[in-house]
Amino acid sequence: MTKFFRRIIKFGTPADLNSAVYLASNTVAPAYECVELGIGDTLLIKAISEAYGSNKATVKDSVQKLGDLGLVARSCKSKQRTLGFAAKPKPLTLVRVIGAFREIAAISGSSSGKWKVDIIKKLLVGVQDSTETKFIIRGLQGKLRIGLAQSTVLVALAHALTMTIPSTVQVDDDGNDDNNDEEEEEEKDDGDDNSNEDPIVKAMMDESLTVEKTLEAHANMIRKVYSEVPSYDALLDAALKVPLVKLNEACQFQPGIPVEPMLAKPTKSIQEVLKRLNGQEFTCEYKYDGERAQIHKTPDGTLKVFSRNLLETSNKYPEVSNYVQEAAEAAIANQKEEKKEKKDDDDDDDGDGEFTGRPVDSYVLDTEVVAFDRVKGHLVPFQILSTRKKTQESGESATVQVIVQAFDLMYLNGKSLLCKSFKERRRLLHKHFAPVEGKFQFAKSLDAVEDGDTIELENFLDAAVKGQCEGLMVKTIVDIYEPSRRSLNWLKLKKDYLDGCGDSFDLVPLGAYFGRGKRTGVYGAYLLGCYDEETEEFQSVCKIGTGFSDEDLKSLSASLNEHKLEGGKSSSYNVAKSLEPDVWFDSVQVWEIKAADLSKSSTHRGALGKLEEGRGIGLRFPRFERIREDKKPSQATNSDQVLEMYYNQDSVKGQGGGDDYDDDDDGI
DNA sequence: ATATGATGCCC
DNA sequence: CTTTTGG
DNA sequence: CCAAAAGGGGCATCATAT
Numbered sequence: 170m171t172k173f174f175r176r177i178i179k180f181g182t183p184a185d186l187n188s189a190v191y192l193a194s195n196t197v198a199p200a201y202e203c204v205e206l207g208i209g210d211t212l213l214i215k216a217i218s219e220a221y222g223s224n225k226a227t228v229k230d231s232v233q234k235l236g237d238l239g240l241v242a243r244s245c246k247s248k249q250r251t252l253g254f255a256a257k258p259k260p261l262t263l264v265r266v267i268g269a270f271r272e273i274a275a276i277s278g279s280s281s282g283k284w285k286v287d288i289i290k291k292l293l294v295g296v297q298d299s300t301e302t303k304f305i306i307r308g309l310q311g312k313l314r315i316g317l318a319q320s321t322v323l324v325a326l327a328h329a330l331t332m333t334i335p336s337t338v339q340v341d342d343d344g345n346d347d348n349n350d351e352e353e354e355e356e357k358d359d360g361d362d363n364s365n366e367d368p369i370v371k372a373m374m375d376e377s378l379t380v381e382k383t384l385e386a387h388a389n390m391i392r393k394v395y396s397e398v399p400s401y402d403a404l405l406d407a408a409l410k411v412p413l414v415k416l417n418e419a420c421q422f423q424p425g426i427p428v429e430p431m432l433a434k435p436t437k438s439i440q441e442v443l444k445r446l447n448g449q450e451f452t453c454e455y456k457y458d459g460e461r462a463q464i465h466k467t468p469d470g471t472l473k474v475f476s477r478n479l480l481e482t483s484n485k486y487p488e489v490s491n492y493v494q495e496a497a498e499a500a501i502a503n504q505k506e507e508k509k510e511k512k513d514d515d516d517d518d519d520g521d522g523e524f525t526g527r528p529v530d531s532y533v534l535d536t537e538v539v540a541f542d543r544v545k546g547h548l549v550p551f552q553i554l555s556t557r558k559k560t561q562e563s564g565e566s567a568t569v570q571v572i573v574q575a576f577d578l579m580y581l582n583g584k585s586l587l588c589k590s591f592k593e594r595r596r597l598l599h600k601h602f603a604p605v606e607g608k609f610q611f612a613k614s615l616d617a618v619e620d621g622d623t624i625e626l627e628n629f630l631d632a633a634v635k636g637q638c639e640g641l642m643v644k645t646i647v648d649i650y651e652p653s654r655r656s657l658n659w660l661k662l663k664k665d666y667l668d669g670c671g672d673s674f675d676l677v678p679l680g681a682y683f684g685r686g687k688r689t690g691v692y693g694a695y696l697l698g699c700y701d702e703e704t705e706e707f708q709s710v711c712k713i714g715t716g717f718s719d720e721d722l723k724s725l726s727a728s729l730n731e732h733k734l735e736g737g738k739s740s741s742y743n744v745a746k747s748l749e750p751d752v753w754f755d756s757v758q759v760w761e762i763k764a765a766d767l768s769k770s771s772t773h774r775g776a777l778g779k780l781e782e783g784r785g786i787g788l789r790f791p792r793f794e795r796i797r798e799d800k801k802p803s804q805a806t807n808s809d810q811v812l813e814m815y816y817n818q819d820s821v822k823g824q825g826g827g828d829d830y831d832d833d834d835d836g837i
Numbered sequence: 838a839t840a841t842g843a844t845g846c847c848c
Numbered sequence: 849c850t851t852t853t854g855g
Numbered sequence: 856c857c858a859a860a861a862g863g864g865g866c867a868t869c870a871t872a873t
Binding site: 207277278279280281282312314316317318319320321552555556557558559657684685686687688693694711712713714715716717722764766768770771772773787788789790791792 | 856869
Binding site: 316435666687714715716717718719763765789790791792793 | 849854
């Protein structure tokens with residue numbers, strides 16, 4: 170990929186490079202622009218069959234065999250009779266292909282499917298060879314399957330730009346008086362980019378390093394810039410103007426554009442957490458079960474909210490902006506109080522905007538938005554939060570109320586805090602924002618030092634779970650905010666990760682679905698049921714597609730193939746039509762399945778009707794643990810146990826308020 | 838008009 | 849979201 | 856250790872079928 174990019178840098182146009190990068194990363198626009206293709210397998214199958222004159226059933230059939238729509242399209246293409254007199258079409262260019270993708274994304278409304286298919290067909294008949302067909306289809310499907318994705322594209326790009334410097338790059342020595350005026354934060358550069366201090370810049374310029382190390386340093390620069398401004402447009406524009414060492418000066422974190430959020434690594438035990446912390450000072454925070462929200466305020470007063478995947482959710486949570494502003498004002502009120510009490514002692518000068526008497530003017534907060542019952546004053550499960558409309562005219566009058574649980578601050582009054590320690594970021598967070606009843610709170614936390622004592626941690630984890638949370642987030646006090654997947658420096662500890670904790674089920678495989686991609690040739694997922702003793706039927710409670718080793722996938726496929734029901738579904742299987750597997754099995758095995766939660770389900774049938782008329786129970790985050798050789802299908806977890814486990818959840822226990830019947834006004 | 842299916846995006 | 853795998 | 860690629864439940868939304 171590096172070689173390819175180098176050729177384009179040398180011989181192509183900026184538009185060629187831009188198109189190549191977008192195609193290679195299989196995206197059409199920066200995430201925060203919320204551009205959707207609106208293309209799924211159904212439309213692709215339609216396009217393939219129409220373009221190559223095969224019928225849809227045949228196409229679907231070969232999907233099973235080949236396990237990949239791209240391969241299917243390729244084989245259709247090469248089977249197609251080529252007419253001797255037909256001239257080869259003009260070659261498709263990068264610009265043309267990404268342009269077609271973007272055209273597709275722009276179509277909506279009535280008959281949009283037809284127009285989209287038309288564009289795809291034009292692409293398909295315009296290819297030079299069947300390999301192009303394969304990748305056009307895969308690109309539209311969003312699964313390139315070339316063993317390379319975002320971060321690899323960035324590294325390749327970095328290497329290419331290092332080895333082949335674009336002719337447009339200006340190598341001026343007097344630095345930043347030409348292009349640096351566009352940043353909104355008129356004041357000083359944040360400590361972030363004092364070039365001499367930045368270890369990445371240092372490494373890039375260190376001539377004593379090996380070529381490999383130098384390339385790595387350049388890649389780190391590109392990764393850092395992209396994680397601060399996740400837009401290939403912005404990245405490439407900058408990279409074509411300034412040398413890589415100055416890239417972060419030309420393109421950096423600013424309110425209004427989401428930064429890739431810091432993520433956490435799952436951990437399997439308290440021991441593992443302590444081992445990883447290795448004696449460092451750390452804090453534990455409740456891990457709330459809501460939706461990640463990065464809240465931005467730009468100096469012009471605009472407030473924006475972004476999701477974990479950088480899509481804008483401002484319209485989904487219109488009240489969140491108000492809540493945060495109220496929190497900022499509450500902090501001012503508190504400051505005034507303090508000021509009165511202790512007369513001015515001015516060692517308070519930490520250069521962060523200090524006491525101004527006015528709320529902060531720009532900031533970026535990291536928070537979790539959680540559904541909240543204002544009347545009863547407690548948190549509400551994720552399933553209810555998810556019923557929020559995508560656009561709410563007024564948040565405060567919405568059926569589902571929310572509360573902001575804040576846990577980090579990445580930007581404040583014109584300065585990036587990404588390079589500050591968590592301790593410092595949190596100090597500023599608590600200084601410039603204050604809790605507002607029912608609207609804005611700080612994530613509940615416990616500070617500690619590793620001293621071999623696990624009891625305190627265990628208790629805190631228990632308390633978190635009882636308090637409607639998923640578990641804990643564990644963070645060291647000294648770490649900076651490292652955006653993106655670059656390093657999973659935070660740890661998450663959930664009850665169901667722990668061996669012997671969390672809900673475990675013994676379920677019967679009722680059927681299976683053909684695997685795709687690297688699971689071609691084996692079943693990729695199975696349908697599982699619990700046993701209902703009254704009706705003597707198996708009721709579906711989940712599908713399962715994770716937790717298997719490659720070996721498991723092979724052996725399970727082989728052993729269950731001995732028990733296929735050739736006549737179709739057994740009459741004792743209670744399964745919704747939309748879940749119909751490709752193959753049905755006799756009930757012969759029992760599998761141990763772990764799950765995080767149970768939820769009311771309109772598709773699954775566990776304990777059907779016992780909880781709510783017409784609905785059953787399904788599992789959240791199910792994964793395969795092992796085969797239970799010791800159990801017969803009739804000894805599988807039964808539906809009464811499933812029901813009991815549903816009621817046993819802390820999130821459900823907390824709700825009832827003495828009412829035997831379940832609260833029907835909650836929407837689930 | 839209303840029901841169903843497809844798609845994308847939260848977790 | 850969880851999980852496994854190959855480099 | 857990390858990136859990539861398998862796969863999950865369930866919701867709102869939009870297009871199309873009835």
